[in-house]
Amino acid sequence: KAGVTQTPRYLIKTRGQQVTLSCSPISGHRSVSWYQQTPGQGLQFLFEYFSETQRNKGNFPGRFSGRQFSNSRSEMNVSTLELGDSALYLCASSLPGEWDEQFFGPGTRLTVL
Amino acid sequence: GIQVEQSPPDLILQEGANSTLRCNFSDSVNNLQWFHQNPWGQLINLFYIPSGTKQNGRLSATTVATERYSLLYISSSQTTDSGVYFCAVVIQGAQKLVFGQGTRLTINP
Numbered sequence: 001k002a003g004v005t006q007t008p009r010y011l012i013k014t015r016g017q018q019v020t021l022s023c024s025p026i027s028g029h030r031s032v033s034w035y036q037q038t039p040g041q042g043l044q045f046l047f048e049y050f051s052e053t054q055r056n057k058g059n060f061p062g063r064f065s066g067r068q069f070s071n072s073r074s075e076m077n078v079s080t081l082e083l084g085d086s087a088l089y090l091c092a093s094s095l096p097g098e099w100d101e102q103f104f105g106p107g108t109r110l111t112v113l
Numbered sequence: 114g115i116q117v118e119q120s121p122p123d124l125i126l127q128e129g130a131n132s133t134l135r136c137n138f139s140d141s142v143n144n145l146q147w148f149h150q151n152p153w154g155q156l157i158n159l160f161y162i163p164s165g166t167k168q169n170g171r172l173s174a175t176t177v178a179t180e181r182y183s184l185l186y187i188s189s190s191q192t193t194d195s196g197v198y199f200c201a202v203v204i205q206g207a208q209k210l211v212f213g214q215g216t217r218l219t220i221n222p
Contacts, residue, residue, distance in 0.1 A: 031208070033208070033209060033210070035210070035212075037154070042212060042214050042215070043199065043201075043210075043212035044212075045209040045210065045211070048208045048209055050208075055208050056207060056208045056209050058209065088154050090154075090156065092156075092210075099143040099144040099163070099203055100144075101144070101146060101158065101161040102146065102210060103158060104148075104155060104156040104158075105155070106153065106154065106155045107153075107154045107155060109154065
């Protein structure tokens with residue numbers, strides 16, 4: 001069974017640009033969550049989607065948004081990039097129960113110059 | 114919100130030694146997971162253990178939900194065990210993992 005895949009793996013952008021990251025969950029998983037990891041703040045929850053609906057959202061500004069498609073694939077978008085958005089962005093998938101085990105993809109490392 | 118604290122923050126051991134990593138959490142949880150972050154950043158699932166004890170080879174984990182802590186044991190450490198270990202919890206009503214700050218384990222040959 002294929003794991004969670006994320007594209008691209010690495011990305012370099014400049015301040016003010018926008019970026020879109022993609023995540024394909026494990027087959028059969030319908031819940032997708034996004035997390036940001038930085039050296040200062042650690043791993044923080046961004047948002048979670050199930051059946052194309054955002055069920056939960058973390059404490060991030062509106063520049064961070066996401067969506068989920070009917071095949072459960074998800075994208076997250078960051079607009080008007082800031083230097084502080086440089087981070088490892090991790091996607092996780094799980095069965096739809098709120099307590100189900102989450103499985104992570106390899107991440108997208110975003111550098112904002 | 115719930116607080117998740119891991120100790121120690123750093124642990125340096127010689128190959129062959131045993132280690133115990135601790136995770137304390139401040140509220141009742143419905144899910145607890147242990148992860149190992151590899152050098153490329155991916156989180157590798159070690160255990161899904163909201164309560165009880167599980168073992169997988171040289172690794173085992175115990176969660177005592179009533180006392181709000183979990184322990185990860187690594188026996189006969191190998192250099193490949195080096196890396197950062199995270200515990201993460203889910204509380205009722207929140208479809209999200211809340212992570213601790215991690216324990217950085219270094220195993221020297």
